[in-house]
Amino acid sequence: xxxxxxxxxxxxxxxxxxxxxxxxxxxxxxxxxxxxxxxxxxxxxxxxxxxxxxxxxxxxxxxxxxxxxxxxxxxxxxxxxxxxxxxxxxxxxxxxxxxxxxxxxxxxxxxxxxxxxxxxxxxxxxxxxxxxxxxxxxxxxxxxxxxxxxxxxxxxxxxxxxxxxxxxxxxxxxxxxxxxxxxxxxxxxxxxxxxxxxxxxxxxxxxxxxxxxxxxxxxxxxxxxxxxxxxxxxxxxxxxxxxxxxxxxxxxx
Amino acid sequence: xxxxxxxxxxxxxxxxxxxxxxxxxxxxxxxxxxxxxxxxxxxxxxxxxxxxxxxxxxxxxxxxxxxxxxxxxxxxxxxxxxxxxxxxxxxxxxxxxxxxxxxxxxxxxxxxxxxxxxxxxxxxxxxxxxxxxxxxxxxxxxxxxxxxxxxxxxxxxxxxxxxxxxxxxxxxxxxxxxxxxxxxxxxxxxxxxxxxxxxxxxxxxxxxxxxxxxxxxxxxxxxxxxxxxxxxxxxxxxxxxxxxxxxxxxxxx
Numbered sequence: 314x315x316x317x318x319x320x321x322x323x324x325x326x327x328x329x330x331x332x333x334x335x336x337x338x339x340x341x342x343x344x345x346x347x348x349x350x351x352x353x354x355x356x357x358x359x360x361x362x363x364x365x366x367x368x369x370x371x372x373x374x375x376x377x378x379x380x381x382x383x384x385x386x387x388x389x390x391x392x393x394x395x396x397x398x399x400x401x402x403x404x405x406x407x408x409x410x411x412x413x414x415x416x417x418x419x420x421x422x423x424x425x426x427x428x429x430x431x432x433x434x435x436x437x438x439x440x441x442x443x444x445x446x447x448x449x450x451x452x453x454x455x456x457x458x459x460x461x462x463x464x465x466x467x468x469x470x471x472x473x474x475x476x477x478x479x480x481x482x483x484x485x486x487x488x489x490x491x492x493x494x495x496x497x498x499x500x501x502x503x504x505x506x507x508x509x510x511x512x513x514x515x516x517x518x519x520x521x522x523x524x525x526x527x528x529x530x531x532x533x534x535x536x537x538x539x540x541x542x543x544x545x546x547x548x549x550x551x552x553x554x555x556x557x558x559x560x561x562x563x564x565x566x
Numbered sequence: 567x568x569x570x571x572x573x574x575x576x577x578x579x580x581x582x583x584x585x586x587x588x589x590x591x592x593x594x595x596x597x598x599x600x601x602x603x604x605x606x607x608x609x610x611x612x613x614x615x616x617x618x619x620x621x622x623x624x625x626x627x628x629x630x631x632x633x634x635x636x637x638x639x640x641x642x643x644x645x646x647x648x649x650x651x652x653x654x655x656x657x658x659x660x661x662x663x664x665x666x667x668x669x670x671x672x673x674x675x676x677x678x679x680x681x682x683x684x685x686x687x688x689x690x691x692x693x694x695x696x697x698x699x700x701x702x703x704x705x706x707x708x709x710x711x712x713x714x715x716x717x718x719x720x721x722x723x724x725x726x727x728x729x730x731x732x733x734x735x736x737x738x739x740x741x742x743x744x745x746x747x748x749x750x751x752x753x754x755x756x757x758x759x760x761x762x763x764x765x766x767x768x769x770x771x772x773x774x775x776x777x778x779x780x781x782x783x784x785x786x787x788x789x790x791x792x793x794x795x796x797x798x799x800x801x802x803x804x805x806x807x808x809x810x811x812x813x814x815x816x817x818x819x
Contacts, residue, residue, distance in 0.1 A: 335758060396740065396742060399712070399740075399758070400712060400714065400742055400753065400758060401749075401753040401756070402655075403656050403657060403679065403680045404655045426656065426679070427656045427679050427680070459652065459653060461653065464742070464743075472728075475725075487649065487652075489649060489653055489717070489745075490743065491653065491655060492742075500653065500654040503654070505588060505652070505653060506653055
């Protein structure tokens with residue numbers, strides 16, 4: 314674990330510099346810079362992982378699959394929450410997990426600006442933030458819950474969330490759309506928020522955090538409340554106390 | 567300036583600890599804790615300011631006016647972006663400015679997690695982030711712009727923004743709803759984003775950042791495009807290059 318942790322911390326240091334260094338520039342350059350940052354962090358992660366784990370496969374958001382041994386694969390999201398990164402919001406992270414024969418067995422999520430490092434392993438069955446064990450909240454009433462839904466900088470999606478989930482969000486204590494599926498899931502895992510719904514998260518963005526959430530006592534579903542498959546698109550996570558399934562028939566997606 | 571800066575940095579250190587220390591707890595306690603954090607930071611700021619500036623008035627979000635000399639007043643927002651603070655998003659700040667005979671003459675905005683310190687003074691006519699001068703972006707076409715609108719964790723507001731400003735947001739390169747008026751304005755000032763529209767920001771939240779924005783080359787208006795008055799509710803800020811006024815007649819608010 315220390316090896317992969319150090320790889321992520323080192324890449325995080327570069328990512329933080331990239332974030333601070335984003336300057337006034339034309340939008341095109343801005344987006345090129347993001348692409349550069351995405352590729353740069355991905356490259357650093359891949360090179361280091363190859364060095365330390367020469368027999369493992371790698372799957373990364375930008376380059377796809379790099380295959381050696383098919384049964385052990387590092388799944389990488391170099392920047393989860395890219396729009397936050399560009400807009401100057403320090404709520405983005407590096408997400409890395411190990412897929413072992415079709416199962417996620419190690420998970421790491423790191424926000425390099427706030428320096429929050431989440432991790433969990435299947436063997437240990439616990440989750441940690443900066444070395445301390447974390448657990449989900451105990452809220453079981455919707456009216457007490459802080460609800461998060463995935464934001465995708467897309468108005469159609471906001472409208473769709475509102476249509477699909479109005480029954481839930483109107484009853485929650487407070488609801489917010491937030492970008493960065495990985496950090497949103499980790500915030501449920503640590504008990505800061507109570508549930509999170511995302512219709513478009515993907516394997517690279519949500520797989521690591523989903524293990525962290527499960528080992529912190531939470532529940533994970535696919536977006537349609539079927540059994541969790543990290544390869545599917547979208548996700549629903551809860552603290553395992555509040556029951557969203559009762560709304561299953563009400564939502565219209 | 568060093569005096570007030572040190573006061574804010576010290577309060578920021580406490581605020582960062584409060585943020586990191588938020589634990590799994592019942593929602594009510596969570597909100598109590600926020601209120602506690604708000605009051606705690608406010609109290610620290612007020613006590614320190616009274617000590618160093620005994621002849622000045624103070625206006626703060628939670629306690630209102632503390633009057634001594636009416637012509638010089640420190641305006642304080644102890645936590646701008648409270649919901650982010652609670653939800654685990656390190657995008658909140660302390661905002662402090664000096665009102666001198668009805669005019670804002672000094673402005674300070676500090677994010678204690680990312681440790682970004684913005685300031686500006688009327689005399690100097692420039693704005694700074696971590697000691698380096700900042701300037702707005704050069705984008706003058708809506709299609710090149712990163713647009714931010716104020717998020718208030720309120721669905722009716724999202725619907726209203728969409729109704730009022732769809733003509734703008736549909737044309738912008740990317741649009742996002744973000745909480746923390748002060749940081750949203752500072753991000754326009756530093757050229758990370760191009761404009762920001764908020765229908766419900768208040769004096770404590772937007773006054774400091776508005777001076778920072780103006781002295782970085784940006785433009786500030788009231789929410790209805792009338793001449794800027796920091797005491798009014800809501801705000802529109804731009805990089806001074808993109809013309810939103812052309813949409814003035816189209817918006818339906």
